[in-house]
Amino acid sequence: MSSPIKASQGAPYSRILGVGGARGNRVVDNAEMCTIIDSSDEWIQQRTGIIERRWVDDEQDVLTLAIEAARKAVERSGVATDQIDSVLVSSVSNTRRFPSLAVQVASALGLPDPAATDLQAACAGFCYGVSLADSMVRTGSAHHVLVVGVEVLSQQTNFADRSTAFLFGDGAGAVVIGPSDTPGVGPAVWGSAVDTGEIIHSDDFAAAAAEGVNPRIHMDGHQVFRWATGFIVEKTAEILEAAGLAPEDLDVFIPHQANNRITDAMLRRLKLPESVVVSRDIKHMGNASAASVPIAMEALLESGEAKSGDNALIIGFGAGLVYAGQVVVLP
Ligand code: UT7
Numbered sequence: 001m002s003s004p005i006k007a008s009q010g011a012p013y014s015r016i017l018g019v020g021g022a023r024g025n026r027v028v029d030n031a032e033m034c035t036i037i038d039s040s041d042e043w044i045q046q047r048t049g050i051i052e053r054r055w056v057d058d059e060q061d062v063l064t065l066a067i068e069a070a071r072k073a074v075e076r077s078g079v080a081t082d083q084i085d086s087v088l089v090s091s092v093s094n095t096r097r098f099p100s101l102a103v104q105v106a107s108a109l110g111l112p113d114p115a116a117t118d119l120q121a122a123c124a125g126f127c128y129g130v131s132l133a134d135s136m137v138r139t140g141s142a143h144h145v146l147v148v149g150v151e152v153l154s155q156q157t158n159f160a161d162r163s164t165a166f167l168f169g170d171g172a173g174a175v176v177i178g179p180s181d182t183p184g185v186g187p188a189v190w191g192s193a194v195d196t197g198e199i200i201h202s203d204d205f206a207a208a209a210a211e212g213v214n215p216r217i218h219m220d221g222h223q224v225f226r227w228a229t230g231f232i233v234e235k236t237a238e239i240l241e242a243a244g245l246a247p248e249d250l251d252v253f254i255p256h257q258a259n260n261r262i263t264d265a266m267l268r269r270l271k272l273p274e275s276v277v278v279s280r281d282i283k284h285m286g287n288a289s290a291a292s293v294p295i296a297m298e299a300l301l302e303s304g305e306a307k308s309g310d311n312a313l314i315i316g317f318g319a320g321l322v323y324a325g326q327v328v329v330l331p
Pocket of ligand 1: 037038039040043044047048123162163164166220221222223224225228258259262287289317318319
């Protein structure tokens with residue numbers, strides 16, 4: 001049956017056109033962390049790879065970080081601000097329910113009338129945003145999408161729990177995704193493990209407010225670790241297959257920066273050639289949830305370890321539990 005509705009149609013493919021990042025200004029090394037929790041530099045490094053993490057200073061917050069990263073991504077993309085017609089911000093750190101961070105970022109950058117909304121998929125949020133942006137560009141619902149992942153986790157950390165308190169960092173990463181003649185974003189492998197909501201959860205906002213504290217993150221690290229080194233490792237291999245690539249076709253691997261031991265488990269399964277550049281940004285950043293993948297991407301490009309045009313496998317996983325990943329061509 002024919003329909004009178006005119007459907008939108010977009011570009012054949014999409015790709016990342018520019019990436020930007022912003023890190024908390026305050027460097028908190030393991031020695032300083034061990035003045036807060038009962039631990040040691042040696043234990044933290046052995047169990048996670050973290051040497052230091054970045055926290056916001058008094059001049060920074062979730063919005064300033066998001067704006068800084070977004071501005072850099074837009075400048076580097078070469079796309080004029082009036083051509084960016086959609087903004088997706090993934091975060092679990094907005095301290096207000098509304099207005100959305102997306103609308104505030106759009107306003108700060110002077111974007112005229114973009115579709116703007118926040119996403120919440122915790123540590124997988126950036127990769128969720130990349131997949132949505134790819135679909136938007138290819139279906140024609142947007143031409144250029146600004147995707148931001150931003151977190152201030154230091155203000156949600158449960159310092160009474162020494163098994164998680166040393167993990168978290170503050171930062172933002174952003175990309176602009178636009179039309180391309182060749183494939184620049186592979187198929188998303190994404191999903192959610194239902195009935196696992198309490199494994200990583202935040203305090204109820206109203207209950208925390210009644211106690212006079214910020215809602216804090218609670219995580220059963222051990223359970224998450226087992227999920228990540230089993231199920232998520234298999235999903236990482238699926239991402240490569242979904243993109244139609246063999247391990248030797250990959251140039252760069254940027255997994256969510258949750259724990260270097262999880263990255264090692266992924267590498268054992270993927271059997272990537274030695275030449276593949278692997279992000280270990282966690283060493284100096286900690287785990288910055290939705291920001292971890294794009295910040296790490298920026299760092300590898302800035303250091304020259306990765307280059308424009310490289311194929312990179314990205315994956316995020318965390319609270320929900322949820323996960324998402326795809327192969328992308330670096331800008
Ligand atoms: O971003 C979202 C996704 N998140 C993740 O992927 C996180 C996944 N989980 C992890 O990375 C790890 O579970 C952690 C790094 C969070 C914890 O490492 P673990 O090896 O799972 O440690 P654990 O909590 O099982 O504790 C092992 C031992 C315990 O001692 P016993 O019972 O074996 O004697 C703890 O009491 O280490 C002890 N411990 C510590 N010792 C020194 C726990 N925390 C500390 C600490 N310093 N900070």
